[in-house]
Amino acid sequence: MKRILTFLIVAGIIAAAPSDLQAHWPRGTFAGGILEASVIIDTTHTEAFLVRKNADGGDIFTVDTQNENVAIGGQLLIDDGTAGAPGLAFESDPTKGFYSASGSIIGSVGGSGRFRILIDYLDLFKADGPRLRRLTPTNVVPTLNPLGNATALGLGAANALSLSLIADGVEGIRIAGAATPGEVSSVFGGNVVETITDATSAGDATLTKAGENFDVTCSAGDAVLIYGGSTAGDYGLYVIVTVTSPTVLTLDRVLVGGDVDVDFDVIADGVVIENSTDPLITRLRVPGNLYVGDDVLSVNTSTGTIGIGVTPHATRKLSVNGLIRLSQNSDAFTWGSAAATLRGDGGSGNGLYFRGAGNGTMLLEVIQNVQSVLSTGNFDFLNLSQRINQTGTAGYRGIFLNVTETGTGSGAKLLMDLQVDTNSKFTVSNTGETTIDGYTKLGSDAPVIKMKKLTGTSPAVGASATIAHGLNQSKIVGVQALVSNDTGNRIPPNFTSVASHEFDFFIDATNVYIYCIAGNSSSINGNAVVVLITYEE
Known part of the structure; x- marks a missing residue:
């Protein structure tokens, strides 16, 4: 009998004894789960057995044989124990049981702590293991934490019908019960989403998220409703499969199973917004x-x-x-009813062209700091092509440039300045003065020519003077010479209409020779000479 009572107390089990028992146990201590006292059963009492501790006659342990109750007066104090030897253990396997450590009660199995009960939570006695906390759950306060120390991560409850998945103290996903079936908040705690699968079906269309295991099969008329209010449809939009071949997704405010009330269409050829009837036009x-x-x-x-x-x-x-910057593609930009376009030229070097159709045709290519890499053909830096088709008194100007001067400075005033390597080759001033720095060809049969002006002084009567021309004699195609008389008038060669005004000239490989005729040049000797030479390329 002593062995049976000892097992019941050590295991912490309150159960019915073989007979009706009621006991009062004297306050004391245990060692290794074994009572440190003798248990003496008085068999003379007809109702109960009184067991007294030898050293203490005040506390008693009473076993009631009528009511099947066991009562212990005072505290039952046992050793704290360890994981390998729990203070409260089972006789069949003393490594199983409960022991006390660091303000917690720890359940031990197989000699190791497996779970523990603390003041504010229960966990699995493992670093960062899951915990069940003693809190009132909300949609931002979780009571079940998968990582014990991450108290803002886990499961909570918005109400008695909803389960909340919480991360960093923010409700990320809400799963509702029977009252609002299918409602799930967005991943970031946004609006509620409801999936509708019972709309009219007119065929199947499969939507696939490339690269991920995410396949959703919808039928024409099936939809996903997105809304942000307490009532279905508040601020809502339906994503509807309106056409199956090719697949058309319609974003609509009314679930109609078609596009009669379309606000936003996503199709193979473009996006339509606000009831556009042309699927290639986007309106926002x-x-x-x-x-x-x-x-x-x-x-x-x-x-x-x-x-x-x-x-x-x-x-x-x-x-x-x-x-x-406009991409270098043909017809990159179009405007106007005449289909005028601004495009990049893909063949001749990063040019920009303005062109149009009909009488408004104009081609303008502007090149700046571009190097031509062509091996054949021509590279046009500026190409103005205008088509004229007029009648009556109409006229045209191929190039029209007008400058209105309200005041000018002391610098050059040029309407046009064509340069090569920063050197002017052709200029037109605001007064109409034209300068050509190069050879000129006037007509298809004309030579390509330049002109050179020389000056000097005429010789004495009957003598000659020279002026160096610095040209290739074989390239000279014309020479004009004039000598001033004593009154400043310019006299041509071989002039005999007035006495004393006669001279002549010729050229050799180096010089222009001026001769004052003896006996008939006293009015022109020692005066200014002007020579104009025309020579070809």
Whole structure:
């Protein structure tokens, strides 16, 4: 009998004894789970057995044979124990049981702590193991933590019908019960999403997220409803499969199973917004101004002006702060009813062309700091081609340039200046003066010529004077010489109409020779000589 009572107390089990028992145990201590006292059973009592500790006659252990109860008066104190030898253990396997350590009760199995009970939570006695906390759960306060020390991560409850998945103290996903079936908040704690699968079906369309194991099969008319209010449809949009071949996804405010009330269509050839009947046209309307990024692109919807890197100008349709670059593709930009285009030339070197159709045709190529790498053919730096088809009194100007001068400085005033290597080759001044620094060809049969002016002094009467010309004599095709008389008049060679005015000239490989005729040149000797030479390339 002593052995049986000892087993019941050590195991911590309160159970029915073989007979009706009631006991009061004297306050004391245990060693290794074995009572440090003798248990003496008084068999003379008809109702109960009284067992007294030898050294203490005040505390008693009473076994009631009528009510099947065992009572212990005072505390039952046992050794704290360890993981390998729990203070409260089972006789069949003393490594199983409970022991006390560091303010917690630890359950031990196989000689190792497996779970523990603390003041505020219960966990699995493992570093960062899951914990069940003694808290009131909300949708931002989890009571079950998969990582014990991460108290803001785990499962909570928004209400009695919803389960909340919480990360960093924010509700990330909510799974609702029967009252609101299928409702799940967005991954980042956003609006509620409800999937509708019972819409009218007109065929199947499979939506696949490339590169991931994410396949969703929908039928035409099936939809996903996105809304952000307490009532289904608040601020809502349906994503509907409206056509199956090719697949068309429609973003609509009304679930109609078709595109009769389409607000936003995503199709194979483009995007349609706001009931556009042309699937290749995109329309976007916003109630206020539109901004992209950190005001990098802004649109004033009331004035229809656009600003790139700058606030849109009040009246100018496009305001840009910085450079504009158009891709080097044919017909990169088109405007106007005549299909005028701005395009990059892919063949002759990064040029820009402005062109149009009909009588408005113009081709303008502007090249700056571009090196021609052609081995054959011509490279046109500037090509203006205008087609004229007029009648009546109409006229045209191939090139028209007008400069209105309200005041000019002391520098050069040129309407045109054509240069090579920063050297002017052809200029037209504001007074109409034209300068050509090079050879000139006047007509298909004419030579390519230049002209050179020489000056000198005429010799004495009957003598000769020379002026070096510095040219290849064989290239000289014409020479004119004039000598001033004593009154400043220019006299041509062999002039005999007035006495004393006669001279002659000729050229050799080096010089132009001037001769004052003896006896008939006293009015022109010692005066200025002007020679104009025409020579070919």
